[in-house]
Amino acid sequence: MMKILVINGPNLNFLGIREPDIYGKETYADLCDLIRSHAQKRGVTVEFFQSNHEGALVDAIQAAYGNADGIVINPAAYTHTSVALLDAVKSVGIPTVEVHISKVESREEFRQISFIRAACIATVTGRGFQGYLDAMDLLIDKKGKKA
Ligand code: CA2
Numbered sequence: 306m307m308k309i310l311v312i313n314g315p316n317l318n319f320l321g322i323r324e325p326d327i328y329g330k331e332t333y334a335d336l337c338d339l340i341r342s343h344a345q346k347r348g349v350t351v352e353f354f355q356s357n358h359e360g361a362l363v364d365a366i367q368a369a370y371g372n373a374d375g376i377v378i379n380p381a382a383y384t385h386t387s388v389a390l391l392d393a394v395k396s397v398g399i400p401t402v403e404v405h406i407s408k409v410e411s412r413e414e415f416r417q418i419s420f421i422r423a424a425c426i427a428t429v430t431g432r433g434f435q436g437y438l439d440a441m442d443l444l445i446d447k448k449g450k451k452a
Contacts, residue, residue, distance in 0.1 A: 307349040309441055310373040311340055312365055314381035315357040328406050329433055336434050343438045347445055359383055359390070366393040375444035376401040377437055384409075384419045394424035400447070402440035405430040 313333070321332035331339075337353050344351040352373070354365040362383065369376060376399050380390050384405070394401050401424060408431030409416045422428055427443050429436040 307374045307445065308352065308372070309344065309349055309375045309377060309444060310352050310354065310365070310369045311337075311437065312362060312376060312378040312380075313353075313355040314362060314379060314383050317379060317381055318355050318357070331434060336437065339434055340437055340441070343441060347441065349441070349445060351441075359387055363389050363393045366390070366397055366399075369399055370397040373399060375399060375441075377404055377440040377444065378402070378421065378425075379404045379406065379437075380421055384421055385415055386420070388420055391420040391424050394421060400444055401425045402443050403428040404436045404440045406433055406436060407431060 318333050320328055320336060321330050333355065340351055340353075356362050356365070362380065366376065376394070378394070378401060380387065380403070383390055384403070403419065403421055403425040405428075409419075410430060419428070427440070429439045429443075432439060
């Protein structure tokens with residue numbers, strides 16, 4: 306059975322607690338429940354990892370090597386800063402889809418750059434939690450841009 310690793314970066318464990326106008330009022334646990342039920346529907350297994358620490362996120366990506374068939378990642382603020390996460394995704398060579406809950410392209414200038422995007426087969430933005438399910442579908446149906 307296909308296994309997808311869902312990685313969430315800094316502050317996403319605070320979902321539903323603050324800034325509901327941008328990120329919604331549902332919690333990180335609600336997000337995991339939604340993803341779990343979609344995985345069941347699509348016949349894939351799913352694992353979750355969330356950390357506020359860049360190195361821990363690198364470790365999780367490396368640990369996926371030989372272990373996961375696809376990665377869905379919302380690197381949160383590290384999207385806009387981290388070459389280490391870009392290199393990690395490149396180095397494991399696992400098909401990866403970048404997700405953002407908010408429509409980053411309509412927000413501040415500093416959110417316009419994504420380092421990790423260059424290593425991803427697709428990017429989904431501005432679809433709320435649904436974006437994670439879209440990302441899973443892209444991996445399952447392999448409709449992304451690059452192999
Ligand atoms: O839209 C997204 O998913 C982001 O990756 C979220 C990041 C932000 O830095 C990116 O530019 C876009 C921030 C996540 C912070 O999450 C919070 C959740 C609840 C309350 C406060 C922040």
